Amino acid sequence: MPIYSDSDDQAPGPSTMSKMFGRNRPLHSMLGGRRVADILLWRNKTLSASILAGFSMIWFLFEVVELHFITVVCYMLMTFMLILLIWIQGASFFRWRPPTIYDIQVSESTAKHVLTRINKVLIKFYRISCGEDFVRFFVALAIIWLLSIFGSYSSALNVLYVVFLGLILIPVLYERYEREVSYIATQGKGDMKRLYKKLDTKFLSKIPRGPVKERKYK
Template identity: 45%
Template sequence: MPIYTSSEAEESNGHSGKFFGRDRSLHATLGGGQVADILLWRNKSLSAALLLGFTMIWFLFEVVEYNFVSLVCHVTILVMLMVFITYTAARFTDWDLPDFHEITIQESVFRWLYRKLNFILIRFYEISSGENLIQFFLVIVALWITSVAGNYFSSLNLLFFCVICLGTLPALYEEYEKEVDHLIRKGKKDATKMMKKFDSEVLRKIPRGQVKEKKRK
């Protein structure tokens, strides 16, 4: 028998019971595009290549202590030599190489970035407004823990840790979605009880002065 019921949260609040109350699949929540495919390992070769690439960057900077400017210059030199050799060899063969002017960044990439930045800003203002006190305190605690961890780890290590989390946690969550949602619902329920108890035993007992009515002139 399962250790939880799938409709427990739906009957109590009318929500779907999924993480953050979403009613769509995790793939659709993450945008449904190539970024979601990478985070959820739908394109395993590309996801593994990106994760391996970030791991190599972390290894060069943190372990080998490679200088950033030197690395950029050496990588640029290497890429230039590869392009030069490729196009030089193509003159003596029948290789059909793309035109330089066709190798550009698509505008859709920037539109996606702008949408994500606007979404993050809107969520930041919504959480900061205090409409949902639980989310507000959770974000404050998470930021405080991150700031404490920043005193003991370098920025590169923290960035690499975030990349590893982005490359593994969404796929693991999709694999064990029901179990994780059950634990989140239970934790949210316990946190709500604690907040109500704190409000009734502490906040409501704080004396407040009476508001004086303004005299009409």
């Protein structure tokens, strides 16, 4: 079992606060440092606001207006086709640059970056589930449990929309108020360590464990 000293329970003040999660790189670099990071941190406010407005409109049409999924998809495709038609046909008259297929297709680097991020999340999920850090294990368990309660009182689209709002708003708000968030998170981490010490002393350390046998592979 991990042993914590008294110094671990003392949360540092805001003046001596280190970066959250022990990171040394800027948040933009940790998010990939590319277009996805620019969107999440609102480096391109027009694009980020457009994506937020688009997803909000989809949520409004499904949850408030209660349109069917196929109907909404067809409306979106028809609107997109009309925009492309007007854009391409009016490009020569208004001296616009006509769109190409490369402007609407997803690049391989973007798809690879997204899959890499998903794999990293799966690896973290596996390590937490293995019990390498019981504090993170119980925190993750509590978060999933709270999400299950929220999901039982809401539709899947509402849950996805809340998750999207978190992805599009939390990074930029964290970057802006990093010192305050890190200070609160460090204090919470200290409280979790003290709670885990009590559980370890009263319960976990008293659980009998058998000898660990190493597997021999041929």
